[in-house]
Amino acid sequence: MKAFIALLLALSLPFAAHAQEEKKEEEGEKAAPKVMYVGIIPALVGNYSSGMKMKFYKADIALKVTGSEAEEKVKYHEPLIRNQLVQLFSQQTDETLGSMDAKEKLRQEALKQVQQVLEQEEGKPYVEDLLFNNLILQ
The missing domain is CATH 1.20.5 (Single alpha-helices involved in coiled-coils or other helix-helix interfaces)
Structure with a gap:
């Protein structure tokens, strides 16, 4: 035994x-800390000018953050972030959205503006990257 x-x-x-x-x-x-993606929900929908004709966009966006504190800050300031992004998208034209390079520049500018909003409000940018999950132009 x-x-x-x-x-x-x-x-x-x-x-x-x-x-x-x-x-x-x-x-x-x-x-x-864990990397998380915070979606801007619902997707941004609006119009932009293209000469005499109005065009529409739909942008499904996710923000890359690290840690739960950053996630909470982004969610808390989502209305201000959304407003900033809507203003940025509404200033676009066919030229600034017409190619992959132009869309990449728009993505980088959107990231910069989101980081600026959080820097002004919280003292830290918190968002590491901005991703277009879907970007529809019509």
Whole structure:
């Protein structure tokens, strides 16, 4: 019987060590802030000028943040962020939205303006990147 218990303990030791390693990895993950994407919901919808004809856009946007504090700050200031982005999009033309390079410049300008809003309101930019999940122009 003693031999059986000793054998059972010997076989269970590797599993116990593996469980301890997993627990340490989970604790390490908890200590490191997580990257999250905060969606601007609902999507931005509006119009922009193209000479004599009005055109429309729909922009589905996500903001990349790290940590729950940044997520909370972005969500709290979402109305101000949304307003800034709507103003930026409404100033666009066919030339500023016509190519992939132009859309990338718009994305970078939108990121810069979102960071400026958060810098003014909170003292930190909080947002690391801005992504267009979908950008429809009509």
